[in-house]
Amino acid sequence: MEKIPVVQDYTPPFARDGKFHVRLTEGRFQNLRRLTSWPMLALFFGLVWVQVDGEPWLMFSFAQRKLILFGNALSxxxxxxxxxxMIAGAFLLFFLAVAWGRVWCGFACPQSIWxxxxxxxxxxxxGKANKRARADGESLSSILLLRRVAKHLLWIGLATLTALTFTGYFMPxxxxxxxxxxxxxxxxxxxxxxxxxxxxYANAGLVREKICLHACPYSRFQGVMFDQHTRTVSYDARRGEPRANKRNADTNSGDCVDCGLCVQVCPTGIDIRDGLQAACIDCAACIDACDTVMEKLNRSxxxxxxxxxxxxxxxxxxFLRYRLAGYGAVMIAACSAVVYGFTDIxxxxxxxxxxxNALFTQLDEHTVCNNYRIKVEGFADADESVAxxxxxxxxxxxxxxxxxxxSENNSTWLPxxxxxxNMExxxxxxxxxxxxxxxxxxKDSTFLAESI
Known part of the structure; x- marks a missing residue:
């Protein structure tokens, strides 16, 4: 299989001064993406508020030296x-990459969702993408300035809400x-x-696709995961070429009418017709846009x-092959080990x-004492005191x-x-x-009655 092209100095098509505006589209894959991303957003913003018996349901507490995962307190x-x-999650990503490419990036990655x-x-x-593109070439009017200020204020508000929610997973x-x-x-x-x-604000509002192309390691190691049987977003050049619009079409023309919609809806600004590329996140926006055009032209x-x-x-x-089955088996094994581990926390x-300071203390001829220091930490809500x-x-x-x-002496060293x-x-x-x-x-320890 050919290597995935990685372009270091990449300028998207239809971009002005390196900036491009993403056109929103609708379709079955965008609906699927929403079915994946909206529940994840609801869980992220909602779980931080869930409490059980006055305790957070999910929190990483450094102050209490414990992790609360779905009501289970972990030390x-x-x-x-x-x-x-994390190992199970990594092999899930490997499994998805071998099977469907960067589908995780396009449908569930937080960077893509935000x-x-x-x-x-x-x-x-x-306004729409074409309106924003025209506005970039015009002088800045008061209405346009007001719209841009409103956009950035909304961005800052969402970014602040995200930061507050994320912080809420480390303290109430x-x-x-x-x-x-x-x-x-x-x-x-x-x-x-x-x-x-x-x-x-910077990642989702300003940098965006550059994170996917230059900062995300997934775009780099995906080339190792792919093979000739990986189902990824692809352009059928045998069917689409040569390109021609309706005016120039003839009997030798392909189905691609060179409308450019597949590029305009791409969040990373690539042209999928150029083949497999490292910047493609398999969000399938280009599929929905192209299917809409084909449907209007009465083509399949x-x-x-x-x-x-x-x-x-x-x-x-x-679809099923040895490498895919191997990643799936390791993922299932790791998940099974984690589930078993939660039964013995x-x-x-x-x-x-x-x-x-002293091995032992001789109080009298018959009595010997040893000194110890003990620390007890409780991670179950039922343990308020320990005998x-x-x-x-x-x-x-x-x-x-x-x-x-x-409640008073948790994690405190006590003498x-x-x-x-008459120790013999x-x-x-x-x-x-x-x-x-x-x-x-x-807990076993040693009691000493004589110097050794």
Missing amino acids: WHDLPLLAGV TWLFIRIEDFAE IRDILAAATELELSAAIIGWIVIMAGLT KGLIRFASESQLKGQPSP TSLLVEVRRDR VSVTGEGEFQLFGPALIDL YRVCAQ QSRSVLTFQFRGEAGVVS
Whole structure:
């Protein structure tokens, strides 16, 4: 298969001074894109407000040293589960890339979703694409200035809302809004929101397609993932060439009437008729635009369609193949491992350390004591307090808080002393037990009665 062309200094067709205006279109693939993107937007802006028993349903809390995923509290020791989620997601992208190209980019990537939102705001504030293009060549009137100011204000508003929502996944959104209302937001939070809003404004409003072409690594490694059977947005040159409009058409002309709509609706400004390109995000806007033209001309649809290189050549093109099956198998295995991992998450995290200042303390001829430091972290809502006890090969007495209140002493190191009488062994195993409503955790340590 030919390599995907990567053009470093790329100027889209129909662009003026490197700037082009995306024309909105309708069609079955754009409806499919909305069915994918709108639920994702609803989840992003909605989940941050969901609470269960007064606790956020989804939040990454650095202050509480825990992650709350769909009501399950995870400790930082459960971070490998997130690594498993990322591995499963990566192989899902690989699977999609081998099967349908950059379909993730066109239908579900946040960069693309927010870019389409900003384009629609631009279309609402300044008018259709052809009107915006004409306005670029005219002097700036008061009405045009007002429209552009309104566009940028709407962009800034959406970018700020996005930044606030994203921040709400790291600290409670209600606390952020309450502090903002009372003008008590810290400089760190204000700076974070400003930076995130600025990045959203720049990426979706100003930079747009350059992110997909120059910054996104997916456009680079997709060339390794593709093969001659990958179904990606393609122009059928055998059917469309030679191009000719209705006036110049003859019996040798192809179906392409060179209307240029496929270029005008492309969010990255490429001409799909030039073949497979790294900037193509497989959003299928060109398919919908071309199908509309073909329908008006009473010609069959599919001049531009999802097709593999083999299909365009009229050769057999099996969908299921070894590499695709391999990526699918790894993805399923990774998902299964993550699901299994969630059945054994850490609800109570305990650390026991011996006092380093002295190995043991001899109180009298028969009594020996060892000092310990204990830290307990609870990640289950049911564990408000934990009972501490000690067992071992002998009669041990525990001196220290027998009940740890996690609401006050969560992740705090507490001093403990364990004493024993008439110890015959110089070294024995000591077991601390921590009992909470979510379960029991045991930690072994060493009790010393003599210097070793």
